[in-house]
Amino acid sequence: MKRRVPLLITFIMGVLMVVTFFIPREPFGSFEQRMMVWASILGGFTLLLGLDSLVKHHFRKIVRKRKDAFYSIVTLVALFGTLAAGIVTWAKYGTPLEFASLEQIGSFYWVYWWIMVPLQGTVFALLAFFIASAAYRAFRARTFDATLLLVAAILVMIGKMTMGTVPAAIILAVFLVAAGVYRFFIREPVLGVIFSSIGVALGVLLIVFPAAKIAEIAPQVQEWIMSVPQMAARRGILIGVTLGAVAMSIRIILGIERTYLSST
Amino acid sequence: MKFIRWLTKIDRRIIFLLMFGVVLVPILIDIPVETDVSPPVEAAYNAVDTLKPGSVIMLSVDYDATSYPECHPMIEAVSNHAFRNGLKIILVAHIPTGLPLGQAAVEEAALEYNELHKAEYESALSKALSTHPDTTSPGYRLAVEEAALANQKRYGIDYVNLGFRPGMVPIMVGMGREIRDFYAQDYKSTNVDSLPMMEGVHNYDDIALLASFAHGIQVETWIAYAGARYGQQIIAGVTGVVIPDLYPYLQSKQLTGLIGGLKGANEYESLLGRKGLGTKGMPAQSTAHILVIFLIVLGSIFEFILNIFSRRKS
Numbered sequence: 001m002k003r004r005v006p007l008l009i010t011f012i013m014g015v016l017m018v019v020t021f022f023i024p025r026e027p028f029g030s031f032e033q034r035m036m037v038w039a040s041i042l043g044g045f046t047l048l049l050g051l052d053s054l055v056k057h058h059f060r061k062i063v064r065k066r067k068d069a070f071y072s073i074v075t076l077v078a079l080f081g082t083l084a085a086g087i088v089t090w091a092k093y094g095t096p097l098e099f100a101s102l103e104q105i106g107s108f109y110w111v112y113w114w115i116m117v118p119l120q121g122t123v124f125a126l127l128a129f130f131i132a133s134a135a136y137r138a139f140r141a142r143t144f145d146a147t148l149l150l151v152a153a154i155l156v157m158i159g160k161m162t163m164g165t166v167p168a169a170i171i172l173a174v175f176l177v178a179a180g181v182y183r184f185f186i187r188e189p190v191l192g193v194i195f196s197s198i199g200v201a202l203g204v205l206l207i208v209f210p211a212a213k214i215a216e217i218a219p220q221v222q223e224w225i226m227s228v229p230q231m232a233a234r235r236g237i238l239i240g241v242t243l244g245a246v247a248m249s250i251r252i253i254l255g256i257e258r259t260y261l262s263s264t
Numbered sequence: 265m266k267f268i269r270w271l272t273k274i275d276r277r278i279i280f281l282l283m284f285g286v287v288l289v290p291i292l293i294d295i296p297v298e299t300d301v302s303p304p305v306e307a308a309y310n311a312v313d314t315l316k317p318g319s320v321i322m323l324s325v326d327y328d329a330t331s332y333p334e335c336h337p338m339i340e341a342v343s344n345h346a347f348r349n350g351l352k353i354i355l356v357a358h359i360p361t362g363l364p365l366g367q368a369a370v371e372e373a374a375l376e377y378n379e380l381h382k383a384e385y386e387s388a389l390s391k392a393l394s395t396h397p398d399t400t401s402p403g404y405r406l407a408v409e410e411a412a413l414a415n416q417k418r419y420g421i422d423y424v425n426l427g428f429r430p431g432m433v434p435i436m437v438g439m440g441r442e443i444r445d446f447y448a449q450d451y452k453s454t455n456v457d458s459l460p461m462m463e464g465v466h467n468y469d470d471i472a473l474l475a476s477f478a479h480g481i482q483v484e485t486w487i488a489y490a491g492a493r494y495g496q497q498i499i500a501g502v503t504g505v506v507i508p509d510l511y512p513y514l515q516s517k518q519l520t521g522l523i524g525g526l527k528g529a530n531e532y533e534s535l536l537g538r539k540g541l542g543t544k545g546m547p548a549q550s551t552a553h554i555l556v557i558f559l560i561v562l563g564s565i566f567e568f569i570l571n572i573f574s575r576r577k578s
Binding site for chain 1: 302
């Protein structure tokens with residue numbers, strides 16, 4: 001019974017939602033809208049659940065004086081401090097998001113703008129440093145496939161630049177020649193000739209064409225990579241993922257896939 | 265050989281310092297850049313530009329501070345463009361921590377517009393006062409209202425912020441029937457029906473264009489529900505990593521235009537003739553790209569040399 005009832009509810013609701021999605025006429029249309037409103041309300045309760053779990057987890061850590069309990073104190077102080085700022089601003093202005101200008105803002109907005117935004121931005125900005133380090137240490141053109149991937153990536157990066165296109169293209173030409181020479185050494189002469197030739201050809205183009213022309217061509221090359229080979233691959237992945245999602249949905253509706261019923 | 269081996273194991277803090285330098289210098293020095301506009305950005309610009317004045321454009325804030333440098337210049341530019349063309353803006357959000365950013369962008373665009381048209385507004389006010397000396401008369405009030413309508417962007421009349429509601433997909437589907445079922449009140453708890461701008465705006469039929477500024481799957485979800493089901497015209501402004509995901513939709517015309525990454529924001533700003541965060545940030549992004557390309561190539565060349573020597577040895 002404990003399992004059959006949820007499975008039955010899932011089946012009935014699953015079939016009904018599919019039907020209402022494709023038949024928007026009454027009574028299905030109103031029914032679907034009602035379900036959407038319910039789903040949104042349920043979404044609100046999941047936020048409360050999340051809040052409850054977060055507070056319980058950190059409160060336990062503090063009470064049991066576990067390792068790094070200090071960070072739990074910081075989390076809870078930040079959580080309730082922001083909540084208090086929101087309530088104060090709400091009481092004062094009728095909304096936590098009071099905004100007249102960056103100089104005239106409510107306390108909630110102040111916490112958001114001057115603490116949360118810089119913190120989130122800083123954490124994400126670290127990515128640039130780690131990518132630079134990874135670029136040097138891990139992105140290596142060991143195989144033919146890796147070389148192709150790197151060349152495509154560099155071309156896309158060059159296309160996303162508004163200055164320094166020529167120096168970047170020179171570096172790419174050097175890379176292609178070096179990759180070609182390396183292929184000769186590891187007894188892959190055909191690939192060696194191909195890479196070296198492309199590298200030399202790119203070098204010649206850089207000498208022949210003015211810098212402005214190179215800067216004009218680079219975004220077009222990037223656009224072609226994105227809209228032809230990249231898109232073809234992406235579309236294949238997309239179709240595969242969608243078919244997988246459809247299959248999984250059918251399995252859930254029919255009760256074949258039951259892992260969602262229990263977390264154990 | 266030892267030297268090359270040492271170079272491959274160089275202290276990563278040196279690389280961090282290099283990255284810091286190449287990002288910081290272009291930010292400190294104002295470097296003028298020239299931008300060629302790519303077709304997806306041009307399409308997004310045209311989608312906004314060709315709307316009739318008075319049309320409603322919905323801006324969906326689907327990013328937060330982590331994507332601020334890329335997405336914020338886009339929403340700023342589109343808000344400015346919308347106000348410049350007399351469009352009305354509805355702001356919604358599917359990421360609660362992103363909503364204040366979207367609000368700041370729209371409010372600042374309104375402030376910028378009002379500041380630009382301050383002289384016209386004041387002259388219209390003095391004209392109204394000379395025509396109707398009695399400031400309590402209906403004629404004066406009407407003239408003042410007309411002056412404000414023509415020269416000022418005001419909350420509730422030219423833009424509204426409907427705020428955040430949980431449940432992305434149900435909201436996207438449900439708004440096809442009635443926006444008020446999900447957004448009965450705006451972010452200030454004001455009844456939506458009392459906002460003049462929302463009069464006659466009930467579902468996607470009343471929204472000329474939807475623009476999603478996202479750093480995740482939100483654009484694809486908008487396309488699947490608002491676009492595919494209700495035929496809503498959609499443009500997107502996304503971070504660099506999301507761009508590849510959206511090209512199939514761009515080709516199938518399910519996405520009218522795409523503003524991709526900081527470069528996209530820069531291109532949009534150049535079309536607007538406005539120097540915003542996109543234009544200011546592009547030199548730093550370009551120099552960072554050069555450094556990353558240089559490091560990739562250098563690392564690979566060292567790898568080639570080490571491989572060749574180890575092969576010869578063996």
